[in-house]
Amino acid sequence: MLVFDTLPSTNTYIKENIGNLEDKSIVIADKQIAGKGRLGNSWLCDDENGMLAMSLLIKNPLQPHRLTVVAAVAVSRAIEKLTGQQAYIKWTNDIICENKKICGILCESAIKGDSLFYVICGIGINISQPQSFFDNNNLPNGASLKSLYGKSYAKIQLAELVVENIISAMNESFENILACYKEKCCTLGKYVKFIRNNKEVTAYAKDINSDGMLICEADGNEFTVSAGEVRVRSVSGDYI
Numbered sequence: 692m693l694v695f696d697t698l699p700s701t702n703t704y705i706k707e708n709i710g711n712l713e714d715k716s717i718v719i720a721d722k723q724i725a726g727k728g729r730l731g732n733s734w735l736c737d738d739e740n741g742m743l744a745m746s747l748l749i750k751n752p753l754q755p756h757r758l759t760v761v762a763a764v765a766v767s768r769a770i771e772k773l774t775g776q777q778a779y780i781k782w783t784n785d786i787i788c789e790n791k792k793i794c795g796i797l798c799e800s801a802i803k804g805d806s807l808f809y810v811i812c813g814i815g816i817n818i819s820q821p822q823s824f825f826d827n828n829n830l831p832n833g834a835s836l837k838s839l840y841g842k843s844y845a846k847i848q849l850a851e852l853v854v855e856n857i858i859s860a861m862n863e864s865f866e867n868i869l870a871c872y873k874e875k876c877c878t879l880g881k882y883v884k885f886i887r888n889n890k891e892v893t894a895y896a897k898d899i900n901s902d903g904m905l906i907c908e909a910d911g912n913e914f915t916v917s918a919g920e921v922r923v924r925s926v927s928g929d930y931i
């Protein structure tokens with residue numbers, strides 16, 4: 692486990708040092724100054740290092756496109772084990788406790804040379820930021836484990852639990868993992884809206900397919916929505 696005081700981003704660190712890092716390397720930074728979120732967003736960190744910013748390098752995974760689903764299930768399980776509270780998944784991979792986002796996951800993959808394929812699984816878990824951090828940074832859907840449950844959890848212990856759960860989930864049948872994902876997924880069974888081809892679409896979120904895509908229905912037509920495509924909100928305008 693490589694632990695740094697400050698990095699631009701743990702995902703970027705792995706990308707830039709890929710040649711020197713072994714499979715399952717873990718990189719943690721107390722503070723990220725250029726943290727990356729999904730869909731090109733930035734991922735903010737507070738001044739008191741209240742977030743666990745970690746990345747796990749997985750070299751040559753068997754099913755790289757399924758790792759986002761695997762990681763979401765594994766991280767939610769780790770959080771449940773640590774806190775004893777239920778953790779849900781908002782499609783694709785936001786981890787939700789008490790209707791608030793307490794963790795985001797950014798899986799990035801690449802090919803090096805001809806064939807070496809790797810996935811960097813970047814995980815940001817809000818451990819102890821005060822509610823004022825989310826309020827002051829216009830993050831109304833965010834919360835930390837401490838702001839929700841009043842308890843402080845140790846970063847490294849949580850990181851270890853997360854990695855342990857990812858590795859064991861990678862060895863579990865994908866059928867099981869997908870079933871678990873669907874059980875925890877708070878997007879399913881709701882009407883959601885998103886922007887597609889510059890148009891707002893409202894659709895019923897029916898299911899998740901084996902590639903982790905959201906199966907939706909609108910006007911009698913069924914279609915799939917991929918993770919990189921849209922930001923899904925419920926029709927009520929609520930985050931969940």
Ligand code: BTN
Nearest residue numbers: 700726727728729795796813815
């Ligand atoms: C999201 O947009 O929800 C995904 C956020 C992922 C943030 C984590 S923090 C550790 C890793 N390093 C990054 O730069 N991003 C991910």
